[in-house]
Structure formats: C-alpha cells, structure tokens
Amino acid sequence: MSDEPHVMSTTQRLVYMAEQIARNFAALGEDRTVTALAEHLTSYWDPHMKDQIVAIARDHPDSLSPPVAAAVARLAQGRTPAGPNPAQFNAVDEVGHCDAG
Amino acid sequence: MTFSRETDHGTPPAIATGKSVTLTIDGQSATMPEGTSIMRAASLTGCSIPKLCATDNMESFGSCRLCLVEVEGRAGYPASCTTPVADGMVVRTQTDRLKQLRRGVMELYISDHPLDCLTCAANGDCELQDQAGAVGLRDVRYGYDGATNMGQAKDQSNPYFDFDPSKCIVCSRCVRACEEVQGTFALTIENKGFESKVSPSQGEDFLGSECVSCGACVQACPTASLIEKKVVEIGTPDRAVITTCAYCGVGCTFRAEMRGEELVRMVPWKEGKANRGHSCVKGRFAWGYAQHQDRILNPMIRASVSEPWREVSWEEAIAHTASEFRRIQAKYGTRSIGGITSSRCTNEETFLVQKLVRQGFGNNNVDTCARVCHSPTGYGLSKTFGTSAGTQDFDSVMKADVILVIGANPTDGHPVFASRMKKRLRQGAKLIVIDPRRTDLVQSPHVMAEHHLPLRPGTNVAMLTALAHVIVTEKLYDEAFIRERCDWDEFQDWADFVSEPARSPEAIEPLAGVKAEEVRAAARLYATGGNGAIYYGLGVTEHSQGSSTVMAIANLAMATGNVGREGVGVNPLRGQNNVQGACDMGSFPHEFSGYRHVSDDATRGLFEQAWGVTLDGEPGLRIPNMLDAATDGRFKGIFIQGEDILQSDPNTHHVAAGLAAMECVVVQDLFLNETANYAHIFLPGSTFLEKDGTFTNAERRIQMVRKVMAPLNGYADWEIVQLVANAMGLGWSYDHPAQIMDEIAALTPTFAGVHYDRLEAEGSLQWPANEAAPDGTPTMHIGGFVRGKGKFVVTDYVPTDEKTGPRFPLLLTTGRILSHYNVGAQTRRTSNTAWHPEDRLEIHPSDAENRGLKDGDWVTLRSRAGETTLRALITERVAPGVVYTTFHHPETQANVITTDFSDWATNCPEYKVTAVQVSASNGPSEWQQDYASQARNSRRVVPLAAAE
Amino acid sequence: MTRVFISRDMASAALGADDVARAFAEAGCEVVRTGSRGLFSIEPLVEVETEQGRIGFGPIAPRDVAAVLVGSHAQRLGRVEELPFFAGQQRFTFARCGIIDPLSLADYAAHAGWQGLEKARGLSPQAVVDAVKASGLRGRGGAGFPTGIKWQTVLEAASSTKFIVCNADEGDSGTFADRMLMEGDPYCLIEGMAIAAHAVGAGHGYIYIRSEYPYAIKTMRAAIDASAHLIAPFTLEVREGAGAYVCGEETALLDSIEGKRGQVRAKPPLPALQGLFGEPTVINNVLSLAAVPFILAEGANAYAAVGFGRSRGTMPVQLAGNVRHGGLYEIGFGITLGELVNEIGGGTASGRPVRAVQVGGPLGAYFPPSMFHLPFDYEAFAQAGGLIGHAGITVFDDSVDMAHMARFAMEFCAAESCGKCTPCRIGSTRGVEIMDRIIGARDAAPVTVSEANGGYLGKALYSRSPDRIDVSIEAQTSLLRDLADTMKYGSLCALGGFTPYPVLSALDYFPEDFGAAAPAKEAAE
Amino acid sequence: MEEFIGAWLSANGAARDRLLPLLHAIQEEAGYIDDALVPVIAKALNLSRADVHGVITFYHDFRRRAPGRHVVKLCRAESCQARGAAALEVQAQDRLGVAMGETRADGQVALEPVYCLGLCAIGPNALVDGRPVARIDGAVLEQIAVEVAA
Known part of the structure; x- marks a missing residue:
C-alpha cells in the first residue's frame, strides 16, 4: 500500500470488501471460503452492490482472486438485475403516492 | 408522583446465608435474614431509629451514635447499625433512657452547627434537621461561645455542587461514598478529633482534586454541606419522576427531581437495577444541554446548503420532507433514499424510523450508529451463541473471580459499571486488561490489574488466539462443558487451528509486542481462576477484524465453560444509551426487529400483514455504502435521526462528499450538528426529558424513559416521525409510545412479554421476555445456547491494510473520556467542559522527544486520509509508537484522520488503528479553517418572524 | 576482668546509665547491658559480679566507678533481689528482666527461655488453647477479656491466613511494663507470640510499638532478627506507631497496621473473626503474650494458683508519678491499693501527703486514700467506678488541683480523639470548655482566652464571643455530668467512653476542687 | 526524595x-x-x-513542614504532671522562647507535646532530639536550652 492518500471508487471498494471477507474466511480452505463468501454477500449486500460485483466479475475477471470470483459466480446464478420497483413503491396508498409527485 | 425521599433502611441487606433469625423489636416479632442489622430490621418492621451516619448503600460505620438501642441482657447501648440481629433478641428502640442519650449526642452536634436553617438551601430536606426534631432537642446548653468548625470558606469550584465545611457533621458518608460506591477514594478526613474535616485529595478544592464528580458524596450528605448548585438556585424539589439516563449503555435509572416545571436535580434511583443507586458526572449533572440556548426549537428548510436556514412551521417542514422523499424516489427509484436510526432515541422511535424506511420508503436502506460501534458484536455473538447481545446482567460481575477487560475503558466510558467492577476487584477478583493503553483499570487507587497486555493496536485476534493456544495446548479447557454445550467437531477444528505453533504467544510476541510469558500467565488465570467474565468495548469492535475478535472472545468463553451462569459470560459494554435497543428494533439493513433476516419469508410475511405492504426481501445499504451510492449518484435522500455522522463516522472527507452529493438530507437533532451543515431540512428533536419511551441497556434491560417536561420543540421525536410517515401516507395512529411497544411485542418474539404495564410494575425487563421467559432473562444461555450448540469459529489473524511506514510511523487509536460523551453534542453544552475543554493527543515521552514536542504544544496529526491539529499531552499511558486522542470536540476533527478501512463482516470502521505522523504545528489545518468557515456559513438562520 | 551489669532500659538511659556504662568500660570492666530491674530510685544501677552474687550499687554516676569497683561506695545495696522492693514480688513474667542481656540468645536459653514454646509445639493447638484457658489469664491491656477464649475463637475461625498482633502501643501515662519487657526480655514476648501462632495457626505476627518507645522498637527488631530461626515458620515484624494514643484501641491499631488512619472500627465483627486485613486475628497486649511462656513452661496451675477471685496470676503493677519508690512490681492479684502506694511505693516522692492516685492511665479513675482498701482485682475496681487498665498507678500529692486534672482528662481526650464518633469528637472539646467555666467560676475570675489557654489547643477552643448560658458552677457541673453520661454510654470506644472516669471520680471524690459542694456520688454508675 | x-x-x-x-x-x-x-x-x-x-x-508524628533544627518533646501526661510538668511547661516555653506545639521563628527549636514516654516514675521527662531526659528541673532545663541553642 502506498503512502498516498487513498480515495477508493465504489468499484474499488466493492472489490476490496469482497477480497477482505475472503481473506477472513481463508483459514476454512478454499471450498468453504467460496460458500461462506457467497452466503455473506447474499445476506448482507444490497442488490445493487451484488449487481455491481457480478458486473465486475464479468467485465474485469482479473480484478478478483479465484475464491472471490468463484463466490461471485455462485451469487450471479439466479440473479436478475435489480432496479426501481414501481409496483412496490405504489403499494403505498394514494396520499403517499400523490405527495411524491 | 409526588416528592418523598427514598426509604433508607440504614444498612445494606445482609449477605444471603439462607438462614433467618427471629427477634422482638419494640414488642413486635420480626424474622430477618441472618446478619441483618438491628437498624435495618427495625426499619423493615416499621420502627424508625434515629440515624445520621448510616445509609443503606454503604456499610455501617457506627460513628453518629444516634441509633443506640437497648438489647435485653446486654450491657450498654449498642449501635443498631453495627449490631446484627440474633435469635431471641429483645430490642427496644424507644425508651426514655435512649431519648436522653440521643438528645445528648444531638446537643453536641448542634453545638457545632450553624443555626441558619431558615436560609439554608437544604431547609426541609435535611437529615440533621429531621433528626434534631426526632430526638426532641430543645436547647443547646453548651452555648455557642465554644470552639466550632464554622466560618470556613465554601468550596464552589465544582461546577455542579458546593461544599460548605461549616455545615459538615463529619459523618464520613461522603468519604465512604467515594470509596465504597464510586471507588475513587478522592475524599478523606483530614486531621483528627475536633479538627476532623472532609478533604478532597490533599485539602484542595473539589475541582482540582481526584474527584470525578460522580455526585455520590452529594447524594450521601445528610446536611447542606454538599449540595447541588441547582438546589441552591432553585430550591428543594417538590416532585420526582423515575426515568432512565440518556448517556451511555449502562442505563442508569434516575429520579428526576422537579420543582414545578423546573428540573432541580437528577438523583440516581436506588431501585435502579442497572446502577443500584449510583451515577456518573454525565447522568447526574450534565443535563443542562436540554435547556441550552443552542437548541433548535423550530423546523428549518433550505434549498441548498449554501443558503441560510429558513425557519418554517411544522406543517411546512413535514410536508416538504415527505414531498422531497417522494420526488426523489419518483426520479431515482425506490432504493434512492434511506434512513439512519439513532441509538440515543427510544426503542419506540427507532422502531418507527425503520418502519418508515421499510414500510414508507419501500426498501431496507436503514442503518444505525451501531454500524460504527457494535455491529461486530451483533454479528459475532449471533454466529457463535445465537444472540446479538451480551450474556449477563451487570450484577453478575459481583460473582466474577477473574475479569478480563479487552479494548474497553469502563472508568471513562461506563463509569457506573466500572465502579461496581472496581468494588468486585477490591473484594479480591483478579483482573486482566488487554489494551494498548495503560487505562485507569490497569492501575489506579486500590485497583491493580494482575496482567496488562499492552498489545499493538490491530493485533487483537492474534492475541486472543494466543490465549486460546495456551488454554488448548495446556489442556485448560472445560471438556465437559464443550461436549455438552458445543459442537465437539467444530471445537476440534478450532483447537487444531489455535494449537499450531504459529499461534503461540511466543510466535506472536514480535507482532503484538507483549511478552509471551505474560500472555501465558493471563490465559492460565482466565481459564483456571474460577468464574471468568469478559467485558469488552470498541477496542474490540472498531477494527478490520472486529467481528473476528468478538468471535475469538466467544470461543475463549466457550472453551473455558464460562457461559451460562452468573459471574461469567461475554459482555459488550455498549456505547450509547440505546444502542442495544436500536439494534434490537431492526435498525440494520438486513434484518427486522429481533434479528431476523429480511429474506426470511415467514418473518417478512408477519410484517407485511401487520403493515399492509409488500416488503423488500433484499438487504439494504449500510451507511458507508449509502455514501458510496450517493457519490455515484444513485442515493439522493436520507433521513437522519439523532446522529452526527459527519463528526462520528470515519474519513470525514468521504462522509462530506457523500452528503454533498444528496438532494435531500433531513436531520432531526437537538442542535445544528456537523451533519446539519450538509442538510436541507432540519427537524428539531426532543430530549429524553421531554418524552416517554424505553431504552435497552447493555444488559438487555428495557427501562422506562418518562416525560418530565413538555418538549420545547413542540413534539416528541416519535411524534415527528409519525408526522412524516403520515405525510407520506402511511396512516399511523399512535397516541402513546405504549402502543408502539405493543406493536413491537406483537412482531418480535423476544419482546413478546414486554408491555408498559409490566415495565411500570416491575421497573424493567431483560429480553428475551416472552412465554418461555416470563420474567425476562438476566443471564442468557443457561442450560444451552440460543442457537442450539455453541459454535467455535476459526478466527485467523489477518493484518489490517492500514500499515505504518516511513511517512506514517505511529499508530493512532481513539477513545473517550469520562466527562464527555461521544461527539460531545450534549456534554460540550454543559459545564463538563471544566474537566476536558479540548481533545488532546496523548503521545509517549520518547516519541515526543524525537519530535521536539513539549506537553501542551500544538501538533499536526496527519494520516493518509487527512490532517488536523490539536495539542499534545505527553504521557506514559500510551506505549512508544502509539498515539491516542478523544473525538469529543468538532474542532479537532479526529475523523478527518481516520480511514475508511472497516470490519470485514460489518463495515464497522477501523477507528482504533490509523497510521499517522505527528509534527510540531502552529495552528489549525487548512481543512479545519475551511470547515470552520463553511460551518459558520451553514449555520446562518433566518428566524420564523423574519421569514414570513 | 570485672563483669558489671548496667541497664540499657530507656529510663536508665534517661537517668545517665549510658555514661555510667561507658565509664565502667573505660575502667576496663566487661559491661553487660541488661534490662532494668524495675526500681528507678536506684537507677542508674550497677551490679558487680562477685562470688557473693551480683552486688548492686545505685544510683551511680560516672564519677563513682572507682568506689563501686572497690565495693566502698555509699550506695552499696547488696544483692538486688534481696531488697524489700524485689523480695516481695512474684516475678513470673518479669523473671529475667534486669538480669539477662536482652539480646543474648544464650542468656535467654540459660534462664529457661523457649521451654514454653517447646512444650507448646509438642501439644495440639487445642491443648495449648486449653492451657491458656486453664491459667485464667485475662487480657492485660485493660479490658480483662479471657485470653484463652479469644484464642479459641481464632483457632476455630476457618481461614488459611491468620495473624498474631501484639498491642505494644502502651500510651497510658503511669505505665511502662510493656516497654520494660520489650527492652529487657524481648524473647519472652517473641516466645509468647510464637506459642499463640502455634495455638491458632497463624503464620505472621506484628508487634505494634508506639513511636515514643524508640529503644523498645530497636531492641525488638534486633531480637526478631536474632531469633527468626527459632520461631520459623512463624514470622514477626515490628510496626512503629506514629503518635496516636487511640491506636492502643485494638481495632484502630489494626487499621493503623493496614496503613490507614487509626480510626476505631465498630464491633462486631470481632477482630478474632475479621481482624487484620479482614482475617482472624489474635490481638493481645504485651503482658498477656509475655505471660504465656510461663504458663506453658510451668503449667497452667502454677499460674492460676496465684491471684484473687476471677483475676488469676500476677500483674506487673507500675508505680508512677509522685512516688518515692517508683517502678515495676509484679505481684499476684489481690494486693490492696494502699499496700502498693504506701508500703511498696513508700508514699510520695515529695514527702507530702498522698491526695489522689489515678489507676489505669488517663482513662482511669482518681481515688482518694479513703479507697486504699480496694484489692487489685478487675471486678473490685469496676465496682468502685474505676478500672485496673494496664495497672499503672500514678500518685499525686496534696498540691494537685483535681479540677485541673479533670480538665486535663478532657483535653487529652480532645487531643487524641480519632474523630469518628460524635460524643468523643465534640464532647471532649465541650468538656474542656465546661471545666474552664467551672475553674473560672471557682477562681471567681472570668475566663479569658489568653489566660485559660495560652497553648496550642486554646486556639481551636475559643473562636466566638461568650453567649448567654448559665455559667454557674451548679449548672456547669450538672452539664458536665450529662456530658459524661453521653460520652460514657454513647462513645464508640474506650477513649470517649472512659474519659468520664477520671472526670467524674475527681468530681465525686474531690468536690471541693470544683468550687462547690457538688452533690455526692449520684451520677456515677 | x-x-x-x-x-x-x-x-x-x-x-x-x-x-x-x-x-x-x-x-x-x-x-x-x-x-x-x-x-x-x-x-x-x-x-x-x-x-x-x-x-x-x-498522626501527630508526621510533619508536613520542616521542623526546628532541634526538637524538644516535653511530656504533658499525668505522671509527669504529678511531678511538676505543668509548671515546667510554662518555664520551658519561656526559656526556649517558643509556645508549646510551635517552632520558634528562627527555626532553631520546636517545642512539641508528647503524651507519655513510659518513664513515669522519674518525670518530668522529655525527648531532646530523640534522647530521653528525666527528672527535668530548672537546672536540667537550662542544660537543654544550652544544648538546643547550638
């Protein structure tokens, strides 16, 4: 790590976070690391973050270590890109909906 | 409730032996536990024996000689406070002879006491006055021409209370309170005989003495010798309301003593189960912020942060808030806004904020300040034990034999609990302290740690694993416990892991900087010294391996069988008054109240049914991720209740950039805090004195907060959240927080039995309180772990990426000080600044010398994240290579320095490890200057009248 | 070479014994420094070893060396033990004092030393305690509590740590027996403590000696060092007091050893159960512990055979003050006060009539000669409104002003009060003030600050101008009695509780000194 | 220190x-x-x-300020009083030029009260710089005064 001030981009941070989690699971051995990491990302990451890490894995596969890449691959199975969910938003009653306007 | 003094039985309850004795007191038969004093027995029987030196939160002393009684068959007149009851004893407490003796003693007292009762501040609330009446003293035949101790100068140095030695009766209650209750030993009696005088430290004034201003002496004083300045100013109270302190996670119960609508004083309540009648300088005295002129009482809005604030009506402010959030969501999507709940607000308020986010915002973007303190506790204890909370009640410490304190400084951070811990240590329990700093617990009057392991910041996991290495390799573990309570295979995996030579104390000695032999000795003591209790704080959690450290602690406790009974356990010392509650209430983006994951369909279904909406099954954003998303343009609005993330969260530049990128920042707070500099809407908050609700302390104890005065801002915080919710169309209709608690109980299995009527009746409840545990749960995991089998988790030491190097050779760690609380928003607005007017950088003499620094010099503190300036305090409390500061003052901007490295599992910031350089300086940094000017600019307010 | 024996006792030294010893040494004699025989009118005493035994000469000055050595000196006393003052004594405890070199282990052993300890070590702890019980030994510090019962309590207390504490804070004026024993026969005390340690299972002991006794401190320390191997594994150390009379009270003494202000503790808990550092503790006076080796060596019966009523054994009585033959006189209980003062003590040193004697130190009662029939016995003295205390008898001639002595009793209490309990803390000062009013009225001159109190205490005592209270002798005397009642029954310890003894006894027996015919003995209970 | x-x-x-x-x-x-x-x-x-x-x-013994170069501790207790200590006290204050309980202004000598030295049959007594002196009368007082003047 250099001594320069570091400001991470969101992408860098997500990669950093995933790698950091993986390093903390590393003592479990690679298989269990992949499982644990995938579970962790599923449980604690917001959908957009998940989408982002999946996109990173797709676009920049070299930026992820093998266990992280494997875990993200597992995460990617069965995920559809998330976005605004108007139906859910509109589930709030009319007054709220009007207010938002 | 009307004003009446708390009943004082004179002496504490006897130490339980299970035996009881029957005696006769004034003709009445009474059966009492063996060891009870005659005085207490009489009081419990309804006979009131005069007394002055006795009070039931201290050991009997026997000095005032007013409580003499007659015991059949015994010569003389034994003091009832020091004489235990005996079977068949016949006691008379009211005879002519006793009256004569008591009058004789009282006559002596009054011969050396001013006769200015009518103008005395304690008139009507003075035990000496009461007792003089009770013994029927009518005349002082000694006259008043003799020697006296009157006419001595008053000591008014303490900002909160006065000491008038002229009114002192030398009962030593203050001295004993300082010793027995507080454990500071700041007071003594100077000289002897007639010249005996209460003396703070070496006969100096209170402020300059060792006194920590806990108020125990003032509470103990039976005259006006030690009296609160507020009583002098306002008069004696005429009513009292029981409520819970809003400072740290100890959760002290207080009597808020009022005169009319004015708060006269806060007196710790003896029945309070968390504090047992004790207090600290914050809860006892530092409540003046509630009336501080800086409080914002009108809502304000502005279009941009460069504009001055415009005061508006509540209606306008609420409508604007709702419309902004809806506008942003319509434009940027459902997940573009979120909220932050406050650990300082009540359970009910916190519950409402997360409900607002989940039900109203339609996402899970809710987080809480626990993110930056105890989120690793939640994660770690949940994984290992199955519950995101400490295992014990505070009383448990009195049964501990070995106390292991890791990364906590309770005498500053949790002073009331520290006093109990110190009491236990004085009774002979052994202490191990793992901390880079030489905290007061390591050595202070009458306390001496058996082992202090001054490890290098960032090596907690290595250290705890080394302790485990000793316990496993020396076979000090509790095999029966592990086989019965834990998963044996997991234990074996863990045991194999910790047994590797690389994890031995010898192997980590160069890394942690602690002598291996000391580590081994500490491990042996913890494993074999009887009941072992672990207490930890933010020095555990605020690391890149915070969660691992918590799990490593849990591993140690399980391996040694120190879980599931009194006197043992794993106990996080929670930072804020309601950080436990805020977490319990579903403030985290991945879970509902009661720690149930949002992806769990059954739980979600329960809430969906109750709230009439479909809920998001995906976790939301954590605070740092919200800020990232904001910087990326995907997160545009936030509702922040009672938290100052700009000052308290790490890497201020990152926080500021995130906030600046948002379109609507709503801050609800008492004051225009630092975060409000980036806000568009300000909703004035209410203090804990102005609302009803509950707080949950570090021992999972749910306690009542009661409104003692009307909110100056017009609404309690829960009402404000409800207004916002309803403006967003949620149709809430809570009339009282009790209804919110009913909803919490209905939706949260661990809270199923928690209702206001029970809290009123029982004072408090410790969750889980439900059908399985109708009276609550003081000690958890009795008989079995909540998750089933206790889980050993392998915790590998992964060094932080924040590393020292040539440019940043020192490690900065941060903490707090007794007189201040967190970012200081409250305490800085009280006279507590008398003790700590500024943050100082503690630096070891050798590091200071290398840099040519003298004590008090201004220094620049620089990290990779930023720089700030503050003054140096040269001390051997910190080891060479380590510097330390507090973060109570916004001027210091300590978090400009801290980086955004964080815990791998929870993103709890790594506040405790920052590589820094320190150099001489002549003034504030550029950032500090820019910031000060921007803050000034941002705090301009156009008042309501002018705005109209 | 001629062997001479000269006392190294502090009293002898105060009278010039060191110079005398030097002179004999310079004259080529082998000088053996002993303890004091205990008769101060013959000090400095020089005993010359001859074929006829040790021939005493005294008092002797350095210039007398030659005359003594040729045996022609006018103060030739013959064999000291044959002097009437010594011949009538029953020296159980002080048998060796004045005879042996206090620090010579050989001397001690040669004079039956360590026999008691040897016997005790052959017995079970319970058997030792039983022997002490059977001897009838009662606490020689003043309270007269049976020593064996105290030991029994400590023996039965369940703790792995127990202490033996010797109370050598002998602060009572008129007493010096503890000092003499520690300076003259320190191993006797050490042996007694070692026996106590064996009896109750204690590992460590303290001897708390007042700082006013520098000689005793030095001697005891040297003796402990020299005998450590003989009492091991039991260990001992000396703690030096610091000028607080109240530390003679056992609980204050314990606090003082613990490094605290010497304030009195409330009892219970008894020190026997929760004493030093909260552990079971035997705390006994020097004379109690020093009596034990005799009891073990000679048998309980030998000790119990002497005495009177429930007061068994001997008491080293100390004759002090204005007395012709002042010194230490060890005798079985039962001897009368009059015999002690007039026959043994020889009346006053001034030659004037005896007017009063104070028995038992500053907290003891003053008795007139009309009470000289009292037998020396705990119960008899208690019944007469007094106490034996540490068996010091201070003799006053007819020049004494008993009102002044009553005032002094209050003043002493005020100076030494620990300040804990109110009757003593405030009462003693008020007592001085009352006495000043009485004396002032008696002398028919108003009391002024300068006149009544030039001294250091006076400054504290008068800070405000007189007020309207009844200052007549009658009113003040009645107030004095009420105050004495409050102090006696209200005080936490004997300092405040017993100060009324000298005050009321002075008032009752010598009313004429209090200005008026005070009502005869009515409030004294 | x-x-x-x-x-x-x-x-x-x-x-x-x-x-x-x-x-x-x-x-x-x-x-x-x-x-x-x-x-x-x-x-x-x-x-x-x-x-x-x-x-x-x-504790009376402990001093918080430097004592006089010489310290005379004069016994005030009963046995010494029975042998004339009260009068001696007045004489001593006069002769030494210092009040009981005080240190003389020039720092040469302090006169302190002591309550019993255990030399009760040979009073009045004193400790002069730690050395016991008994049977103090006018002549002995004079010797003491000369000694502490040095």
Missing part, C-alpha cells in the same frame, strides 16, 4: 500496609513529608492522594 522512595519500596515492598513505615522513613530522611511527595507515595502504593493525606494528617 523520589529516588529514596523508589529504593525504599523496592527494599520493603509496595503494599498498602507499608504506608506508615514509608512515611516514617521519609520523615527520618528528610525531616518532614512534603505535600509534593504525596502523589509519588500514592502512586507507588496504589492509593489515592486523599488516602495518603488523610493518614499523614491523622
């Missing part, structure tokens, strides 16, 4: 019950116990400053 305290403690141990012995040692070394040493003592014995201050002020 701090070095002295450190050395004393390493030789004698640093438990609380060493407080009185330590105070005696300091006073013997320095003549008195300076208030400035209290924090050092307190820290060394793990006590509060208040604890130490309370102990120092309780």
